[in-house]
Amino acid sequence: MFWLLAVLAYLLGSLSFAILLSRFAGGPDPRTSGSGNPGATNMLRVAGKKWAALTLLGDLLKGLLPILIAAVLGLSLQQQAWIGLAAVVGHLYPVYFRFRGGKGVATAAGTLLGLYPPAALLAACAWLLAFVLTRTSSLAALIATPLILPLLAWQQPAVLLPMTLLTALIVWRHRRNLRDLFAGRERHF
Numbered sequence: 001m002f003w004l005l006a007v008l009a010y011l012l013g014s015l016s017f018a019i020l021l022s023r024f025a026g027g028p029d030p031r032t033s034g035s036g037n038p039g040a041t042n043m044l045r046v047a048g049k050k051w052a053a054l055t056l057l058g059d060l061l062k063g064l065l066p067i068l069i070a071a072v073l074g075l076s077l078q079q080q081a082w083i084g085l086a087a088v089v090g091h092l093y094p095v096y097f098r099f100r101g102g103k104g105v106a107t108a109a110g111t112l113l114g115l116y117p118p119a120a121l122l123a124a125c126a127w128l129l130a131f132v133l134t135r136t137s138s139l140a141a142l143i144a145t146p147l148i149l150p151l152l153a154w155q156q157p158a159v160l161l162p163m164t165l166l167t168a169l170i171v172w173r174h175r176r177n178l179r180d181l182f183a184g185r186e187r188h189f
Contacts, residue, residue, distance in 0.1 A: 002079050006086040009066035013090020013107060016097050017058030018043050021051050031100060035187060039102035041137040044189075056106050063087050063110025077115065081159035084111030085166050092173055103173040105141045108166055112148060115163075116156050119148045135188040138177035145170045 044052035
């Protein structure tokens with residue numbers, strides 16, 4: 001059951017709401033517009049608030065739904081975390097879109113929400129505060145994502161390994177943003 005759900009989580013994670021909503025709305029492909037990232041932040045740039053909010057919701061649900069299904073099926077918390085990681089990997093490397101995906105922050109937030117809501121709330125507050133102070137979405141994500149690991153390690157030690165890998169993948173996907181941040185070229189809102 002675990003492996004089947006992990007594969008299904010990956011396939012669900014591979015659905016890019018930014019791309020699908022852009023096609024539905026007749027807007028530009030987010031991979032060829034703005035920052036080139038198929039995620040909510042770029043959708044805000046290229047399609048507006050409504051489409052960005054829908055993208056954010058869709059991406060968040062991709063991480064949350066597999067966790068909820070795994071919990072209902074009685075899988076352990078650690079198995080749920082691996083399944084959530086599979087959904088995030090699907091978002092990062094989607095099979096439907098030639099493995100060219102987003103940065104995984106919203107899908108990871110959905111995973112966290114399913115695993116341990118206080119960590120998701122803490123990460124959301126950290127992201128919001130960092131964004132308000134810097135007006136830089138990537139910096140906010142890079143601050144909020146690693147912040148949740150100590151809380152998870154303390155409260156839910158069984159999920160530490162998959163969530164450490166999740167954090168490493170998100171930081172890896174933001175490597176260009178890190179270079180731009182250090183060079184003073186990162187985009188601000």
